[in-house]
Amino acid sequence: MGCTYVYLYSSSVVNFSFQVVANGSRIASHELPGEPDPFKVAKDLGIYKLIDSGSDMTTNTIITRIIDHRREFERRNQKKERKEIAAFNALQAYKNKQGGDTESAIIQIDTTFH
The missing domain is CATH 1.20.5 (Single alpha-helices involved in coiled-coils or other helix-helix interfaces)
Incomplete structure (x- = not known):
């Protein structure tokens, strides 16, 4: 989807037939204390991929x-x-x-x- 800060729900995975959910960040900017993991569903389904973007730009x-x-x-x-x-x-x-x-x-x- 090319979206930022989108919480993924299992219904979205089924409706859009996601095969991979990628996070291309070198910095764990999505891990906010006290907030749910936005990639939990993808991780649970085994379709989450962490990709090194090659940039540490913040x-x-x-x-x-x-x-x-x-x-x-x-x-x-x-x-x-x-x-x-x-x-x-x-x-x-x-x-x-x-x-x-x-x-x-x-x-x-x-x-x-x-």
Whole structure:
């Protein structure tokens, strides 16, 4: 059925002619304390298969990665912002020193980077 968190009843197995009920998780996320085993019927009927999905990805892992990447993004953007402020200040200093307009200062500064 391709469903998550579905409790399997014996009537479902008969109605849908299930031959295998697979759980492809490396992490026992379906085993909640105090809750019935959602795979009990399949296990009792001998059609339950535990399949190693090859991935240990969890919601917590994804959240941690998002937070880490956001921190990297913020550091990178802070660095860019400091460079932009320095460039702006240099442009203003050049403009004030030369007494010229900003456009000619930009053109002159731009040619020094080539």
